[in-house]
Amino acid sequence: MNRLKLYITLIFSFFTLFSTAQEPNFVIIFTDDQGYGDVGCYGNKTIRTPNIDRMAAEGMLFTDFYVAASVCTPSRAALLTGCYPQRVGLPSVLFPNDMLQGQKNGMAYGLNPDEITLAELLKAKDYRTACIGKWHLGDLPDFMPLNHGFDEYFGLPYSNDMLPGITPYEFKPLPLIEGRQVIEYNPDQDLLVKRYTDRAVSFIEKNRDHPFFLYLAHNMPHRPCHVSDSLAKIRFSDSQLAAIRGEDKISRDFLYPAAIEELDWSVGIVLKKLESLGLSENTLVIFTSDNGPATGSAGPLRGKKGSMYEGGLRVPCIMQWKGKIQSGSICNQVTSSIDLYPTFARLANIDLTNHNIIDGTDISPLILNNKDTLQRTFFYIDQDKGVKALRLGKWKYFPGNSPRLYNLDEDISESKNRNTDFPAITKSLNEIISAFKIDLEQNKRNPGYAEIPKANITK
Numbered sequence: 420m421n422r423l424k425l426y427i428t429l430i431f432s433f434f435t436l437f438s439t440a441q442e443p444n445f446v447i448i449f450t451d452d453q454g455y456g457d458v459g460c461y462g463n464k465t466i467r468t469p470n471i472d473r474m475a476a477e478g479m480l481f482t483d484f485y486v487a488a489s490v491c492t493p494s495r496a497a498l499l500t501g502c503y504p505q506r507v508g509l510p511s512v513l514f515p516n517d518m519l520q521g522q523k524n525g526m527a528y529g530l531n532p533d534e535i536t537l538a539e540l541l542k543a544k545d546y547r548t549a550c551i552g553k554w555h556l557g558d559l560p561d562f563m564p565l566n567h568g569f570d571e572y573f574g575l576p577y578s579n580d581m582l583p584g585i586t587p588y589e590f591k592p593l594p595l596i597e598g599r600q601v602i603e604y605n606p607d608q609d610l611l612v613k614r615y616t617d618r619a620v621s622f623i624e625k626n627r628d629h630p631f632f633l634y635l636a637h638n639m640p641h642r643p644c645h646v647s648d649s650l651a652k653i654r655f656s657d658s659q660l661a662a663i664r665g666e667d668k669i670s671r672d673f674l675y676p677a678a679i680e681e682l683d684w685s686v687g688i689v690l691k692k693l694e695s696l697g698l699s700e701n702t703l704v705i706f707t708s709d710n711g712p713a714t715g716s717a718g719p720l721r722g723k724k725g726s727m728y729e730g731g732l733r734v735p736c737i738m739q740w741k742g743k744i745q746s747g748s749i750c751n752q753v754t755s756s757i758d759l760y761p762t763f764a765r766l767a768n769i770d771l772t773n774h775n776i777i778d779g780t781d782i783s784p785l786i787l788n789n790k791d792t793l794q795r796t797f798f799y800i801d802q803d804k805g806v807k808a809l810r811l812g813k814w815k816y817f818p819g820n821s822p823r824l825y826n827l828d829e830d831i832s833e834s835k836n837r838n839t840d841f842p843a844i845t846k847s848l849n850e851i852i853s854a855f856k857i858d859l860e861q862n863k864r865n866p867g868y869a870e871i872p873k874a875n876i877t878k
């Protein structure tokens with residue numbers, strides 16, 4: 420009998436060991452300029468998002484989740500490095516390298532090749548990695564996804580409006596890139612969400628037996644809005660659609676709800692694929708947006724894309740992990756996209772002890788146990804204009820000559836300045852901001868620089 424017991428114990432230990440040996444898969448679905456109020460489960464009554472809503476019903480909805488910038492490039496730099504974008508030298512939006520706005524001192528710049536991105540971090544555990552969609556962290560080869568830890572790349576290297584004929588700037592044709600090669604110029608953007616989704620599904624299928632990290636960064640619903648026929652025709656007749664598509668990028672704003680609905684469709688396809696392959700219990704799926712809305716809704720929040728009010732940086736965020744994250748849970752803690760880096764590290768058993776300075780906090784205890792243990796600060800930094808505000812608990816504080824203090828628990832729209840009511844609180848928040856400014860100044864790193872190819876220099 421003892422021998423039998425021993426065998427059973429051994430078999431159990433073997434299975435336990437085996438079943439915990441595989442690191443979890445990570446999927447980040449990152450939309451572009453989608454607002455806090457542009458999802459059903461965040462209160463939208465007219466845009467239909469059944470798949471994202473189901474994700475929330477089966478997972479965790481974050482009410483106070485922040486991206487670390489209110490515009491594209493710095494928000495993406497933060498997500499992939501776990502740092503405030505100013506710490507890694509990318510505080511503002513990058514333009515294509517052949518344009519003056521894409522250069523500093525005659526050099527093109529982008530995410531420093533020395534930075535260890537989330538993809539590179541996970542490579543330490545032999546993850547398969549894919550970036551599908553918008554990159555926007557530098558468009559020369561040194562800065563592109565394949566040089567930043569991604570095995571695969573398929574997408575647009577920057578924003579979907581950086582193409583000829585749509586803005587006052589003289590952009591070159593917009594490249595669609597596969598790996599390192601341009602495969603098309605000015606691709607039909609009505610098909611982008613579908614093409615990205617197809618790629619995502621085949622990446623998941625291909626790596627079903629291996630840990631993977633999928634970074635699915637849609638270009639939509641950033642202006643100009645594009646939608647495939649199948650989704651657009653639910654809302655518009657053929658003639659309406661022809662008129663909307665035939666006009667400028669302003670008229671395309673009518674497509675915004677349909678664009679969100681197509682993104683929701685895409686979320687559903689990805690989740691279904693994970694379920695059908697039996698991967699839902701070993702995959703953390705995160706849905707969020709890179710900054711507040713340009714044309715959509717920030718719901719009850721003040722401000723939009725580009726703003727330091729809540730509407731600029733507080734975004735919808737839902738996490739789903741079957742069997743690990745409690746169904747229908749809500750997290751009201753202050754959390755941020757910069758937290759995903761140390762959180763993924765923890766979940767994949769990667770040690771960050773001797774790592775570069777990062778700003779994020781491991782939020783795995785919140786995700787896995789829904790514990791209210793966090794009392795973290797979040798700083799609102801306005802591109803290259805410095806630290807503008809701080810969030811700690813319910814308080815949001817803007818220092819300066821006309822300081823403002825808002826109690827976000829009672830005043831989510833930042834309308835009642837309580838600055839003179841709580842001098843002790845503002846004093847301590849001021850001290851936290853001053854210390855952080857010094858730390859950021861002393862411990863910031865440079866972007867990467869690269870020669871601009873001669874062929875790209877226009878006379």
Ligand SMILES: [Ca+2]
Nearest residue numbers: 451452491709
């Ligand atoms: Ca954006």
